[in-house]
Amino acid sequence: MALFFDWFTQNLNEAFSELLNPKKRVSILYLLSAVVFAITWYVGKYGRQGLKPSVQWLSPSVWWHASSRQDYALWLINKFFFSLLAPKLLSQAAIATWIYYQGLSGVISFPSIVLATHWVIALFTLSFFLLDDFSRFLIHWLMHRSPLLWAFHQVHHSATTMTPFTVFRTHPIEGLLFSLRSAISQGIVIGLFAATFPQQISLFTVYGVLVSTYFFNLLGANLRHSTLPISYGKSIESVFISPAQHQLHHSLNPIHFDCNFGVTLAVWDRLFGTLRYGDDHQEIQFGVAGKIRNAKLVGLYCLPFQIAWRIFIRKLKTTLNSLYNTLTTSK
Template sequence: MDTLLTEYVTDLYTSIYETVLNPRKRVFYGYVLMALLIGAAWFKWRSNRSLRQISKDLLSPSIWWSESAKADYTVLLINKAILLATVPLLITKIALATLIFQQLYALIGFPPAPGSLLPDWAVPICFTLFLFLLDDFARYFLHMLMHRWPVLWAFHKVHHSARTMTPFTVLRTHPVEGLLFTLRSILVQAISIGTFLYLFGDRVDLVTVLGVNVAVFVFNVTGANLRHSHVPIFYWRWLERILISPAQHQIHHSILPRHFDKNFGAVLAIWDWIGGSLHLSEPETDLKFGVSKKVEPNEQSLKTLYLQPFRESWRAAKGSIRRC
């Protein structure tokens, strides 16, 4: 028992420091520093502020050490402890990928001959692109469901209850949401790996930078962390129909009714464009973040963030059952 506890504490410690030291993580310190540099360049270009003022704006304690931000950090630590204990109980992506491979073999038969579909050099490129697109669509789709199904919104609302945003707000999620997105990730990777192994065998590989999918790396290093920030970087209108800008994701967090249920996408805006939920940035609008205009008492407390969603989700479920 002592050995298991020691291993758990060690793994928890590793998981916590890897959050900022592992390039596979969204808030890897290198990505955060790049975001700060991009934010500084944006403020300098748009307003010609002094470097001292820019530094104050980007690193303001009123943002990074607000009650909302402190709740972000606390939720991050607690969720690490919870997910570390529960994730090993889930089916692994390798086990699921093997099952998918076997089912394809049972349904279709022998896979194509090596080299008959794509040349060797093209396989890693296609696999990398396929994984990125499927992952991005799955994020969009699950995110949309979490907004439109009251049973799930009760949990996702924890993320939207942030009043100030820092890069760590991306990890401000209820454990139920964290579990759903973990399952989503396992399914996406299993489908991609199982399908490509069936089609291309041992020629399957991932194009990476620092061990990260090259498309994800480019997304992270070009300011992905500014999506959860107060730096309203917007793109050209045509580009915002293809890629979600930081300003568009900030609109997603806005308390203005016209912004509700808009811009579900993570990287690509095309899913929102097709689904009718795309909203282009509004450079002149001063955005406020949260679930509603009214600041509720104890809205950043652990009781509100962890326990209240279960009650709200149960009420929503009972309401749905009655309507049926």
């Protein structure tokens, strides 16, 4: 019992210490900078009138909304779940080490390229960022394409109002997929660069955070999950995803379905034909249709398994039927 209590309080402490840690998206630093960014943006564009949307968003009716309270609960429960699972998950270090030793043992031959260290760091940081951002886009796109994966991803979309904590509103199965994604994408870049440029690699970081992530977080990344439809305008939104664009992705209206899967860059959406521009005045109702929309906390964890199981059984029946038909017609 004492052991459980220690583990519980340690995890609770860690969760709340994230609020002070600049490596975490929801640190106070980024939450405050998002508010400053929003106020500056709106007041700069619309004068004093522009204060209204930010004040509305900061009200308890949003931050203590039933949907936001579920976000906080999912954040904490998932934290406990992953603290038990973390040692068993595949790590980026394992993949990087495996690739590196493939080079040393001659299974893969890496070119010997001589580059000044500052170029290696710049190239490594850029590759790290690009593969990370693209793999996030790809997994997200797949989660909307595959009915089985959508069964779990719809938990994130079931938010009916949004605060930065909505980013944690995910089913643990989605959390597992994303943890596997980050281990693979980061492990590949680290392994390839470590084998090609031994002793030379390091990342451009600020407070230990990748430079691109730091500025992305500082400049309103948290506003993507908010009720503030900040649009950067078409030319910037063709390159970077704005808060208004991610909010379109969360729309309940079918005319907005399957757009803006990107996290930082919009170029992947352009390539896949899924880019949609935002608008400062868009009025979006967030959420998903179906049972999950009004689910309580237990439902958010259990319903996706139930839906996924039904899809799996339906698929199995169709496959067995077509196999039976093929066998009987070939006789």
